[in-house]
Amino acid sequence: xxxxxxxxxxxxxxxxxxxxxxxxxxxxxxxxxxxxxxxxxxxxxxxxxxxxxxxxxxxxxxxxxxxxxxxxxxxxxxxxxxxxxxxxxxxxxxxxxxxxxxxxxxxxxxxxxxxxxxxxxxxxxxxxxxxxxxxxxxxxxxxxxxxxxxxxxxxxxxxxxxxxxxxxxxxxxxxxxxxxxxxxxxxxxxxxxxxxxxxxxxxxxxxxxxxxxxxxxxxxxxxxxxxxxxxxxxxxxxxxxxxxxxxxxxxxxxxx
Amino acid sequence: xxxxxxxxxxxxxxxxxxxxxxxxxxxxxxxxxxxxxxxxxxxxxxxxxxxxxxxxxxxxxxxxxxxxxxxxxxxxxxxxxxxxxxxxxxxxxxxxxxxxxxxxxxxxxxxxxxxxxxxxxxxxxxxxxxxxxxxxxxxxxxxxxxxxxxxxxxxxxxxxxxxxxxxxxxxxxxxxxxxxxxxxxxxxxxxxxxxxxxxxxxxxxxxxxxxxxxxxxxxxxxxxxxxxxxxxxxxxxxxxxxxxxxxxxxxxxxxxxxxxxxxxxxxxxxxxxxxxxxxxxxxxxxxxxxxxxxxxxxxxxxxxxxxxxxxxxxxxxxxxxxxxxxxxxxxxxxxxxxxxxxxxxxxxxxxxxxxxxxxxxxxxxxxxxxxxxxxxxxxxxxxxxxxxxxxxxxxxxxxxxxxxxxxxxxxxxxxxxxxxxxxx
Numbered sequence: 001x002x003x004x005x006x007x008x009x010x011x012x013x014x015x016x017x018x019x020x021x022x023x024x025x026x027x028x029x030x031x032x033x034x035x036x037x038x039x040x041x042x043x044x045x046x047x048x049x050x051x052x053x054x055x056x057x058x059x060x061x062x063x064x065x066x067x068x069x070x071x072x073x074x075x076x077x078x079x080x081x082x083x084x085x086x087x088x089x090x091x092x093x094x095x096x097x098x099x100x101x102x103x104x105x106x107x108x109x110x111x112x113x114x115x116x117x118x119x120x121x122x123x124x125x126x127x128x129x130x131x132x133x134x135x136x137x138x139x140x141x142x143x144x145x146x147x148x149x150x151x152x153x154x155x156x157x158x159x160x161x162x163x164x165x166x167x168x169x170x171x172x173x174x175x176x177x178x179x180x181x182x183x184x185x186x187x188x189x190x191x192x193x194x195x196x197x198x199x200x201x202x203x204x205x206x207x208x209x210x211x212x213x214x215x216x217x218x219x220x221x222x223x224x225x226x227x228x229x230x231x232x233x234x235x236x237x238x239x240x241x242x243x244x245x246x247x248x249x250x251x252x253x254x255x256x
Numbered sequence: 257x258x259x260x261x262x263x264x265x266x267x268x269x270x271x272x273x274x275x276x277x278x279x280x281x282x283x284x285x286x287x288x289x290x291x292x293x294x295x296x297x298x299x300x301x302x303x304x305x306x307x308x309x310x311x312x313x314x315x316x317x318x319x320x321x322x323x324x325x326x327x328x329x330x331x332x333x334x335x336x337x338x339x340x341x342x343x344x345x346x347x348x349x350x351x352x353x354x355x356x357x358x359x360x361x362x363x364x365x366x367x368x369x370x371x372x373x374x375x376x377x378x379x380x381x382x383x384x385x386x387x388x389x390x391x392x393x394x395x396x397x398x399x400x401x402x403x404x405x406x407x408x409x410x411x412x413x414x415x416x417x418x419x420x421x422x423x424x425x426x427x428x429x430x431x432x433x434x435x436x437x438x439x440x441x442x443x444x445x446x447x448x449x450x451x452x453x454x455x456x457x458x459x460x461x462x463x464x465x466x467x468x469x470x471x472x473x474x475x476x477x478x479x480x481x482x483x484x485x486x487x488x489x490x491x492x493x494x495x496x497x498x499x500x501x502x503x504x505x506x507x508x509x510x511x512x513x514x515x516x517x518x519x520x521x522x523x524x525x526x527x528x529x530x531x532x533x534x535x536x537x538x539x540x541x542x543x544x545x546x547x548x549x550x551x552x553x554x555x556x557x558x559x560x561x562x563x564x565x566x567x568x569x570x571x572x573x574x575x576x577x578x579x580x581x582x583x584x585x586x587x588x589x590x591x592x593x594x595x596x597x598x599x600x601x602x603x604x605x606x607x608x609x610x611x612x613x614x615x616x617x618x619x620x621x622x623x624x625x626x627x628x629x630x631x632x633x634x635x636x637x638x639x640x641x642x643x644x645x646x647x648x649x650x651x652x653x654x655x656x657x658x659x660x661x662x663x664x665x666x667x668x669x670x671x672x673x674x675x676x677x678x679x680x
Binding site for chain 1: 656663665666668669670672673676677680
């Protein structure tokens with residue numbers, strides 16, 4: 001059984017190909033053309049695995065670009081894909097926190113890994129990867145550096161959740177000579193608070209898994225643990241969870 | 257569309273701005289409506305009404321005015337249209353449902369006002385809707401704070417009467433509403449110059465009841481296992497019912513229902529057999545707000561009922577037609593209108609009973625409880641709705657949205673994930 005899962009996110013496109021027991025994965029920037037990014041991910045997976053296109057029984061596409069993609073056998077939401085991917089790796093997980101480029105989600109799983117409930121952030125960048133990206137730019141850093149630069153002992157509260165207001169707020173904090181490390185810890189706390197509030201509305205059941213690109217940031221993990229008062233496990237290869245779930249669904253369904 | 261420019265110009269409308277609106281609507285309607293498969297023939301009438309949305313009905317209203325009649329613009333299902341028609345007037349719904357008018361409303365309203373109010377105020381101030389230009393009097397009501405203050409702004413434009421809607425449903429509140437209807441009768445009589453009698457009110461009670469019965473019949477058809485009409489089409493019928501001539505509305509809805517009943521006898525539906533059945537509950541969707549229905553029905557599910565003012569709240573419950581005197585008729589009106597369950601009342605547990613009952617009657621697989629952004633009442637009530645539905649194991653998704661297109665993809669993800677959940 002050979003199946004491909006493609007997760008076309010707002011920032012990165014991720015692909016996973018499963019052939020029998022072998023897993024192959026690729027990641028590339030989505031850019032302005034989600035459809036082309038999807039095709040490129042498939043081409044790269046085929047090259048990497050040596051599988052021919054006709055040897056792939058099913059392609060499942062997810063992520064915000066799924067609607068634009070033209071040659072999927074099946075389109076599935078990222079909520080179901082993340083659930084499938086995470087419960088495959090960690091069957092004991094009951095709550096998934098997924099923070100991606102443009103949205104954040106909390107997904108509650110049932111005992112067999114099925115989606116029982118979910119919540120998503122409203123149409124704004126608060127509590128998402130985009131929020132952190134804008135702040136990183138304002139601080140003259142790469143978004144990938146934030147987690148290592150923060151110092152929670154010097155934490156300075158950033159009260160604005162709104163990306164626009166928070167940016168002005170940190171410009172103000174910097175102007176008063178505050179250290180970057182503390183401001184960054186404050187930003188992580190702000191994301192943690194926002195997402196934790198969403199999770200608490202639904203109820204948080206252990207074990208809690210953290211996935212999506214922002215899960216690479218250990219500062220946000222720390223903030224989530226503080227806010228939720230429980231341990232949060234970062235999913236292995238957290239950026240690929242959605243694509244993995246899609247690939248598993250592709251293998252399961254064949255060409256339905 | 258026929259040429260109505262002279263009429264619009266006589267109404268002192270902003271023709272240039274209005275042209276922009278006239279250009280967008282056919283495109284959207286084509287994409288959302290005309291692309292649907294297996295539409296009933298009876299929808300032709302409604303398609304025609306949309307194609308002439310700012311022409312054909314406004315022209316009728318102007319004819320009515322030319323012969324000395326008055327037009328009353330209304331914004332709510334609690335306004336008793338019966339009174340207006342009994343005095344020889346015409347009541348026409350005015351609620352704005354397009355993002356096009358929102359910016360104009362924002363010139364005077366705070367940003368955290370619901371889009372329905374913004375669009376309604378904007379449509380009047382920007383002179384881009386003939387209905388808002390034609391109405392001789394606006395009839396407001398006190399259902400929410402945003403509306404109450406908006407009436408004060410609109411009152412400087414058009415004569416305005418505000419009906420005081422009670423906030424609770426105790427016996428003294430029904431009595432208070434009865435007195436409000438009497439005051440409304442006085443206002444309408446003075447404004448039209450014609451006296452309302454038990455005979456004329458009796459006639460108009462029948463007129464509006466017939467409209468309600470026709471819409472009830474249409475919704476009854478949606479209970480069939482093979483749904484004979486899409487949710488989008490049914491929504492369009494209730495949206496147009498708000499401002500169309502009531503007897504024509506009844507006639508057209510009955511004709512359509514007849515066709516749907518034939519379809520049911522042949523077990524002919526518009527969707528594949530195992531399509532998920534969804535109820536949408538919450539705030540009204542004024543024309544041309546078709547956003548959520550469109551997302552649901554292009555994601556492989558069917559909307560089979562709306563628990564909203566553009567749905568069951570509009571036509572459930574009839575007014576007693578046997579009341580012999582004007583006094584008793586007004587009492588019957590008060591009793592009927594106070595049976596409608598809006599989140600502006602406290603407590604409002606009867607609305608939750610309605611939702612549970614409709615879920616069973618229409619055999620829904622899940623409920624999307626939605627409210628327009630900044631509608632504090634429905635948004636807060638959604639918590640209790642969710643709780644009650646959880647107790648009965650009925651899946652529910654709460655969505656807050658406005659008239660803009662910017663959250664379309666996010667909504668689609670939520671709706672599709674909800675449907676996936678229902679299928680599991």
